[in-house]
Amino acid sequence: MGPVASCTPSVHGRYAREWQMERAFQTALWLLQPEVVFILGDIFDEGKWSSSQAWANDVKRFQRMFRHPQDVQLKVVAGNHDIGFHYQMDRYKIQRFEDVFAPERLFSWKGINFVMVNSVALEGDGCSICSEAEAELIEISNTLNCSRELVPPSSQCAARQPLPASAPVLLQHYPLYRRSDANCVGEDAASPKDKNIPFKEKYDVLSQEASRKLLWWLQPRLVLSGHTHSGCEVTHAGGVLEVSVPSLSWRNRNNPSFIMGSISSSDYSLAKCYLPLEDTVLLTYCGASALLLLLILAHCKLITLPCLSGRSLLGKYKAV
Numbered sequence: 001m002g003p004v005a006s007c008t009p010s011v012h013g014r015y016a017r018e019w020q021m022e023r024a025f026q027t028a029l030w031l032l033q034p035e036v037v038f039i040l041g042d043i044f045d046e047g048k049w050s051s052s053q054a055w056a057n058d059v060k061r062f063q064r065m066f067r068h069p070q071d072v073q074l075k076v077v078a079g080n081h082d083i084g085f086h087y088q089m090d091r092y093k094i095q096r097f098e099d100v101f102a103p104e105r106l107f108s109w110k111g112i113n114f115v116m117v118n119s120v121a122l123e124g125d126g127c128s129i130c131s132e133a134e135a136e137l138i139e140i141s142n143t144l145n146c147s148r149e150l151v152p153p154s155s156q157c158a159a160r161q162p163l164p165a166s167a168p169v170l171l172q173h174y175p176l177y178r179r180s181d182a183n184c185v186g187e188d189a190a191s192p193k194d195k196n197i198p199f200k201e202k203y204d205v206l207s208q209e210a211s212r213k214l215l216w217w218l219q220p221r222l223v224l225s226g227h228t229h230s231g232c233e234v235t236h237a238g239g240v241l242e243v244s245v246p247s248l249s250w251r252n253r254n255n256p257s258f259i260m261g262s263i264s265s266s267d268y269s270l271a272k273c274y275l276p277l278e279d280t281v282l283l284t285y286c287g288a289s290a291l292l293l294l295l296i297l298a299h300c301k302l303i304t305l306p307c308l309s310g311r312s313l314l315g316k317y318k319a320v
């Protein structure tokens with residue numbers, strides 16, 4: 001999604017984007033009445049280095065913009081702008097993110113399993129945060145295997161939290177490895193100029209190794225990811241569909257969007273919902289403001305509008 005805070009110097013631009021995201025979110029909540037909303041990271045722009053005071057202010061603005069009824073669940077995965085890229089990430093930044101969003105790695109809802117991955121911690125360099133993240137995913141993998149009876153029943157399975165027997169939906173910030181966006185199509189795919197630029201592993205997309213591990217450990221039926229700001233659908237080994245969800249903010253796209261999903265334990269259907277174009281909204285507001293200004297000036301007799309003078313002429317003839 002688009003960041004709540006921005007390093008762009010234009011304060012006006014920031015307010016316009018935050019207004020746009022708030023209106024988009026609140027309208028979608030009212031119109032579509034979702035049960036669960038997932039945000040795939042990069043809520044903040046400066047979470048990677050902001051002071052605790054700036055962080056608290058950003059969190060407050062996020063909570064105001066993305067307010068929701070208590071029966072709607074809002075789940076958030078961490079992005080590199082929230083906790084930093086791998087080498088900027090530390091326990092303090094992860095902790096302050098988790099204190100606000102309390103992300104569950106494994107979340108089951110109405111027979112559907114969702115696994116929310118901290119993909120920034122999948123660098124694979126053996127750092128302590130990465131090792132813990134991998135150990136946690138292996139643990140989830142074992143629990144899922146027990147539920148799907150992929151392993152013979154054992155006392156180990158009996159001790160685990162029982163889960164619905166359904167392949168999980170994987171939610172993460174970085175996309176799984178793909179060479180580039182060259183094969184992506186659709187009106188919000190990367191521009192022809194950017195499509196063929198090779199992706200950098202562990203920066204634009206996960207490494208090949210981390211991607212293989214996630215697919216092998218979790219055997220998902222659907223992957224949803226963010227980070228690239230452009231739309232793309234990729235089919236991975238075994239026919240697993242990954243949808244790269246573009247940004248919700250005008251900061252990153254003129255045509256932001258979100259995905260609406262209807263998911264059961266054995267099937268899913270997805271639809272992309274486009275938000276109003278920034279150009280269209282700005283033109284509409286500018287046009288309406290200019291018209292209003294002209295009408296005020298004409299009312300105060302500071303200018304004469306040809307259409308109004310024509311009407312008064314007609315009025316005169318009628319009176320005669």
Ligand SMILES: [Zn+2]
Binds near residue numbers: 042081
């Ligand atoms: Zn990102």
